Amino acid sequence: MSEPMVQVHNVTKVYERGKQKIEVLHGLTLDIPKGDFVALMGPSGSGKTTLLNLIGGLDKPTAGEITVGGKRIDQLGSGQLAHWRAHNVGFVFQFYNLMPVLSAEGNVELPLLLTKLSGAQRKKNVAVALEVVGLADRAKHKPRELSGGQEQRVAIARALVSDPQLLVCDEPTGDLDRKTADEILGLLQVLNREHGKTIVIVTHDPKAAEFARRTLHLEKGQLLEQAA
Amino acid sequence: MTRAGFVIANLFRKRVRTVLTLLSVIMAFLLFGLLQSVNTIFSSGANFVGATRLFVQARVSFTSPLPVSMVPKLEAIPGVARVAYQQWFGGVWQTNTPLIMFALDPQRYRDVYPEWLMPDAQWQAFEHTRTGLIVGRQLADQYGWKIGQKIPISSNIWPQKNGSKAWVFDLVGIFDGKDEDWKKRTNLAFIQQDYFDEANQFGLKGRTNFFILKLADGANAESVSKTIDAMFENSPDETKTQTEKDFNISFVKQIGDIGLIVRWILFAVFFTLLLVVGNTMAQSVRERVPELAVLKTLGFSDGRVLGFVLAEAFALVLCGGLIGLALASLAGAMVEKGTGGQFLLALDGSVWLIGIVAIVLMSLAVGLLPALRARRLKIVDALAGR
Numbered sequence: 001m002s003e004p005m006v007q008v009h010n011v012t013k014v015y016e017r018g019k020q021k022i023e024v025l026h027g028l029t030l031d032i033p034k035g036d037f038v039a040l041m042g043p044s045g046s047g048k049t050t051l052l053n054l055i056g057g058l059d060k061p062t063a064g065e066i067t068v069g070g071k072r073i074d075q076l077g078s079g080q081l082a083h084w085r086a087h088n089v090g091f092v093f094q095f096y097n098l099m100p101v102l103s104a105e106g107n108v109e110l111p112l113l114l115t116k117l118s119g120a121q122r123k124k125n126v127a128v129a130l131e132v133v134g135l136a137d138r139a140k141h142k143p144r145e146l147s148g149g150q151e152q153r154v155a156i157a158r159a160l161v162s163d164p165q166l167l168v169c170d171e172p173t174g175d176l177d178r179k180t181a182d183e184i185l186g187l188l189q190v191l192n193r194e195h196g197k198t199i200v201i202v203t204h205d206p207k208a209a210e211f212a213r214r215t216l217h218l219e220k221g222q223l224l225e226q227a228a
Numbered sequence: 229m230t231r232a233g234f235v236i237a238n239l240f241r242k243r244v245r246t247v248l249t250l251l252s253v254i255m256a257f258l259l260f261g262l263l264q265s266v267n268t269i270f271s272s273g274a275n276f277v278g279a280t281r282l283f284v285q286a287r288v289s290f291t292s293p294l295p296v297s298m299v300p301k302l303e304a305i306p307g308v309a310r311v312a313y314q315q316w317f318g319g320v321w322q323t324n325t326p327l328i329m330f331a332l333d334p335q336r337y338r339d340v341y342p343e344w345l346m347p348d349a350q351w352q353a354f355e356h357t358r359t360g361l362i363v364g365r366q367l368a369d370q371y372g373w374k375i376g377q378k379i380p381i382s383s384n385i386w387p388q389k390n391g392s393k394a395w396v397f398d399l400v401g402i403f404d405g406k407d408e409d410w411k412k413r414t415n416l417a418f419i420q421q422d423y424f425d426e427a428n429q430f431g432l433k434g435r436t437n438f439f440i441l442k443l444a445d446g447a448n449a450e451s452v453s454k455t456i457d458a459m460f461e462n463s464p465d466e467t468k469t470q471t472e473k474d475f476n477i478s479f480v481k482q483i484g485d486i487g488l489i490v491r492w493i494l495f496a497v498f499f500t501l502l503l504v505v506g507n508t509m510a511q512s513v514r515e516r517v518p519e520l521a522v523l524k525t526l527g528f529s530d531g532r533v534l535g536f537v538l539a540e541a542f543a544l545v546l547c548g549g550l551i552g553l554a555l556a557s558l559a560g561a562m563v564e565k566g567t568g569g570q571f572l573l574a575l576d577g578s579v580w581l582i583g584i585v586a587i588v589l590m591s592l593a594v595g596l597l598p599a600l601r602a603r604r605l606k607i608v609d610a611l612a613g614r
Binding site for chain 1: 519523528
């Protein structure tokens, strides 16, 4: 796990809310090796989600450098960043964020519309992704017909389907009961250990963090400690 | 799933709203199709090609009668074979059913319109019965009139000398058309000009609304038309000569500037449509800001997201527009049939072409602002609900 997947170097992020400027991250530096499973913890407003958004290429730093998989993503334009996200990173959100008008397989297939795969190949990839998360039998169901845990599994299948090396998960179990949360975290663990995915999750839940290989604590926009 | 499938799935996320919006688009384009065909008819220029008859009316308006004494002068013009004349009677059947009814000279009219088929005996009876009335097959069938019946008809213009507007005529003939096209027009009724002249209170003797000229074989309609109007220029009875089709159009134009009326109605319809569909699209984008942000998160570029929203607007307007135009075609054909071919409202290629252009412009107008809003969405803000 020595080769770095994510390198965050001296990153600062300032948000402008009206006339007010809020500095959320202050010169933060962090390396995440390939195949790592990192939990980011910290109080509300500490900058966890901001850091996750920067690593996932959803936002750009005000200053500093971010390199993911050897690519300087802080230097990419909006279109290039979208293209990069489509091929290099999968996202899992707290509230699943599935498209209510699409079935489970439709949701999982969505990122593949950006590829040149044939319809048949897309269907095959979708079936594999749903199989991995244990939802092959629910492929035709709409999100409203699934439980919270099942919805989150569909969201994980969607994040996996284009085979990215990096998964970023923002409170992936924040809306689930303990048992279902453990199942989802177990699934992420399998993806990390058996499929070699590098995973970064943001969580408030210490039990969730226990599933990660290591936990990083943020406070007031700075990294406090690095626990093994 | 395809991108088109995704667009359609999004379009029908609120089925009732989409169906209602679709209905408003259909109605708008149905009106557009019908009114635009009316506009095309009224805005077309004079066309003398293939004309075999010309209509001569007073230059000011066909409501200003011309003297029947013009007939010999008209018949003397090279290219004119025969002249008939007609006076609007303003007939009303029972209480409020208007009839297309004229007073005319039977013999002259028969010569000018060989397309009407009626037995000789009935033509003779019409010529020799002062109170004689002949009607088209459609009209006779519609009201169950039979030859030999006395038909009471009021005139909303002409009282008799005794002051009564109730006239009684003897039905002496029922005519039909020579082919399907002419059969469609048999909703007409004719009475004798001589009887009308003598019996009406206003003493409108020797004057008529318009002349109908049957042209000789090979006559140049446009040249004859110019000759006639030049002949009566600066006289007390200046004329306006036109083809049968143009005359029918100018008859309806008496109502007002049809083109302007049509344009204003269409403006109102499309402005309302713009608000209705625009609001639907804006609402649709507003309520799925997080979903659009997720699309961007998954790697769909700003341009692709803009494209999705525009495609939804286009699909909605295209679908409604094409259904509306198709219904207008059907309705136009029904109006044409219902009026015995007097109003040819069938949608021609130009109306369809303008309709397609309107669909594209309307799609852009209703879709562009919501699409730009979707394009400008910042993922982080949208996901955080800001």
